[in-house]
Amino acid sequence: MAGTGSGSGAPRKQRADSRRNEEALLKAAAAAFVTSGVDAPVRDIAAMAGVGVGTIYRHFPTRADLIVAVYRHQVEACAEAGPALLAESATPHAALASWIDLFVDFLVTKHGLAEAMRSDDAAFQTLHAYFLDRLVPVCAQLLDAAATAGEIIPGVDALVLMHGIGNLCIGADSPGYDARLMVGLVIAGLRLR
Amino acid sequence: MAGTGSGSGAPRKQRADSRRNEEALLKAAAAAFVTSGVDAPVRDIAAMAGVGVGTIYRHFPTRADLIVAVYRHQVEACAEAGPALLAESATPHAALASWIDLFVDFLVTKHGLAEAMRSDDAAFQTLHAYFLDRLVPVCAQLLDAAATAGEIIPGVDALVLMHGIGNLCIGADSPGYDARLMVGLVIAGLRLR
């Protein structure tokens, strides 16, 4: 039957210029995020990529889509580091601590990402969905291992923990604040005494 | 010479309508903050108070001024509760925990306040100055007492701690988050083991 095959309905492949623009946008966004944070004005990013604002919306309907696209690799790396750390580390609690460190490293080096992570704006739904769906299970696994080993208090929800860690990383570069110290206190607080 | 004394320069007292407007604005802002959070649109607050937008800026040049004015009493109460708790509580650590609870209560019931607290926008300078200057010393006193009693790890900076607690309260009403649990972990993490 008029299949979904290549018969008559072969959908045209994406135009070359479109792909080029997408890549230019990704590069421009990455650069803009570094200098102006993830809230960099849409117009700036578009200008930097040499495209119109319409183009940015066509490729990345929401800001979250753009953020996800820019940081996908790093999030993947973080997610994959979880099981690895669990295998290498002396104890599950050590693995958990190291992994959280990795996560914190990721967040504090992206101006505004931590803020964006917790925005309840509908446009950031994608961000929640991706970041959390990808990282929460990893965190849960580490948490579970540590709890099973009797190292930490049981029953701590990974989603809540990650949410909290994310919050602690907001404004990590303000003078007079120390996100890592606070995260350290949380990790210490998890410990069973 | 035309002195600065009260001779001829008795400054006119504030006009009655001005005072009325200021109070109306305070009431309107308090109401708006409850329903829409501390980011309630300026125009809405002005309309609710039955004044023009210009009036709001004349009385409260920055949003922070308005927020401070609205919550001044509650901040004072929180600040004064510190020494009281220290006197009543079984241990300094218990007093610290209770006081932080009070602070968290205050923050989580004001939509957006925690976010605003950590904004580095210049307009929020007043908010930092007031809230932190008023509360950090209280926190420092409690922290110090607990450290002296050997209950918690020494050397934790009150400003950092309050900053962190504030951060943890961001989005306290989102489903799937539990600010109090996270704060509890931090307090537990302070404990010397």
Add this chain to the structure above:
DNA sequence: TGAAAAGCGGAACCGCGTTCCGTATATTCC
């Protein structure tokens, strides 16, 4: 090569904070 789909640019619109100035009014002095 020519028609049609795909994509593009940027003008235009909206919401919100902020400023500014002509006008209204409370206060003061006679």
Add this chain to the structure above:
DNA sequence: GGAATATACGGAACGCGGTTCCGCTTTTCA
């Protein structure tokens, strides 16, 4: 009581940023 004047008011106007929309260009495919 009635001007004179400092004081305060209202809201139009401006700037900025996100978002939408549509006429035009470019690429693809036959």
